[in-house]
Amino acid sequence: MGTVEIMSKITMICAPLMAQSVEQMVGDMHQAKSQGADLVEIRLDCIKNFQPHQDLEIILKNKPLPVLIVYRPKWDGGLYEGDEQQRLEVLSLAEELGADYIDIELKVASDHLAKQKTNHRSGTKVVVSCYINGVTPSIEDLSHLVARMQDTGADIIKAVVNVTDITEIARIFQFLSQCQIPVIAYSVGERGFMSQILSPKYGGFLVYGSIEGKPDPGLPTIDSLRQAYKVDHINEDTIVFGLISKPVSHSKGHLLHNPTFRHVNYNGIYVPMFVDNLKEFFSTYSSPDFAGYSVGFPYKEAVIEFCDEVHPLAQSIGAANTIIRRPSDGKLIGYNTDCEGAISAIEDAIKEKRCTNGKEFSGSPITGKMFVLVGAGGAGRALAFGAMSRGARVVIFDIDFDRAKSLASAVSGEARPYKDLVNFQPEKGAILANATPIGMHPNTDRVPVAEETLRDYQVVFDAVYIPRKTTLLKDAEAAGAITVSGVEMFLRQAFGQFTLFTGRKEAPVEFMREIILAKF
Structure with a gap:
């Protein structure tokens, strides 16, 4: 798969590899490909006793799929503590040896790219990256950041934000939509999980997925991106549903709802949503694209006050486990399918x-x-x-x-x-x-x-x-x-949720039961 073909794809899955030896890095590359990755990100700063020319040649000669070379310095969250000029020379070497992509930090990108213009290989794409620690920037500040990153001459820009609340992800989605060149933007951790899954909806260049057996707490697995979420099917018209809960790591709803949406050819995606503040969540995600939610612990009672209307059963119970945004007027309607x-x-x-x-x-x-x-x-x-x-x-x-x-x-x-x-x-x-x-x-x-x-x-x-x-x-x-078992309750309440989510008269009961038997 060549770089030109890669650049034409909508959203790819990238496996970040942080092995401590070149041999393990090569093995992980093959494992990532077998699990469905489109490319791999090689963290050179993780390799112990790294020998630049020798090790890069081994990696690039044995790559079974395109590679993005990263040599992250400690000042930007990486492990490299040596001479800065030598680090940049290694990235130039990776380019000379045929790396598909190299990653350069925004802080040094302009100077480095200006020096490299005469030697720049047309086959290698440059990713200019920025890791944002602390408070997520405002929309205005992110707009300025986009302009700065594009001005470096980058082929692709990348921003990683550590969000402290799910509402901040809305700014990442806006960041994605502002760029005229390919962009990677996401957050890690349970609160940032949604940014990975929905990146394709907003035109993200790639999403990160971990190798099975080597989980990264902040990332979905390659397999879940391919099978449960099928990110290659997500587009700008995809309707978003999700579980509002705190925590959400236990959730299995995506394993049931996403295959069922695809089974009936409904363009929807269901994602876990770690919500800290209901009021801020609903005011932030108020567009028709965010069309409905399952409601989990501890919000089934509290969510009632944020509904514009509540179904009589849910009203009498005083709890809702399902919320729908009515297409005609955008009002939130609460239901209870748990009962x-x-x-x-x-x-x-x-x-x-x-x-x-x-x-x-x-x-x-x-x-x-x-x-x-x-x-x-x-x-x-x-x-x-x-x-x-x-x-x-x-x-x-x-x-x-x-x-x-x-x-x-x-x-x-x-x-x-x-x-x-x-x-x-x-x-x-x-x-x-x-x-x-x-x-x-x-x-x-x-x-x-x-x-x-x-x-x-x-x-x-x-x-x-x-x-x-x-x-x-x-x-x-x-x-x-x-x-x-609670699995039976989970399944039966999901039948009702599915009809509310999609507007269909009946849920595909047997199909959903087969999914449950296979996944639980």
Whole structure:
């Protein structure tokens, strides 16, 4: 793949390689290619006992795909601490030996490129880079930065920003759209993750992806960029959806929604969104392109006040797990698909068990049952209202007793102090529902109730879906209870979300279930 062909592509995937030996660097290049990278970024300053001419020749003669050579000095976040002139001579050498791209820092780019004009090889493209630490610059300052970088004579410009809030990414998107030459712009870390995935929408030259088995905490993997997000399909018309949560690293929604969008030929992308401030988030991302959201912990209740309208079910529950931006007027409408998703999963598990025992049933199998709910947050409220609608008697435990009492009053239930949960003895045949993060990865060994009380429950439901079979469900199964995984709730609420996101009458249920079985 030549450089001319590379420059004509919309957005490429680049694997940053930081091996400490030339041999490992060559091996990593081949691994990156096999995983789907379009090019690799070689960090020379990471190589121990680096021998410029010898090592560069080995790297460039053995490259299986185009390379971007970087020799980052310590003053710009790298590891090189030697003579500056020697460092720049190494970059010139890389150009002479046939590197596809070289990276030069903005601080030294103008002088270096002016000196190199007479020797500049037409086959090598120069990336002028700038790493911005501290506060993300204003739109005006970024405009000036774009002009300075373009004036150096760069073929491509690159800006890396350490955002402290997801709203700052909007400035990166504007930076991308301002440039007349190819541009790379992104932020790393959980708050900056969206900048990588959506870069193709705003015309980014490339996105970075880490090699499988060598994860970079701030980057998606090459495989996720190729398979889950399919960044090569993202364009300026792609509609954005995402999970509003804090944190979001546990999210699996992108593994379900993105393949489903593609399955029905809908030009949408679903990304995790680490949100610190709901008000600022909604005011920043107010364009029609940001068309809908899943809402996760801890925002399902708080998000209600930022909706222009709320569906009656979500209003009565006091929690929304789905928000849609209405195309006709841009208003935010809140919905709750958790309620039916969770309760129907519990009902169907009981019905399935009864069928295998040859028993007849009619109506809801939870009518008249004691429904013991742990957690009175957004998910807990959905479960409580769903249980009430089926005629169950709801008993609520929450670490915030006032919140438990408030929810109990709303569903004509009973609130109990959280400290009593460990010794609580339910009625025989009761249903237990955990709607707290207890047992979620990485703290998977925790359970919300005493193990010896599980034998009294007919059904145990856990809203936690990572891991798929939590310690609570394992213990409940051993005690003889019917168990219902949070994966089932996750799937069923997603059916409702999909129809709201896309405006379609029905979700492709079987396709989505197959995805879940394969990915969870």
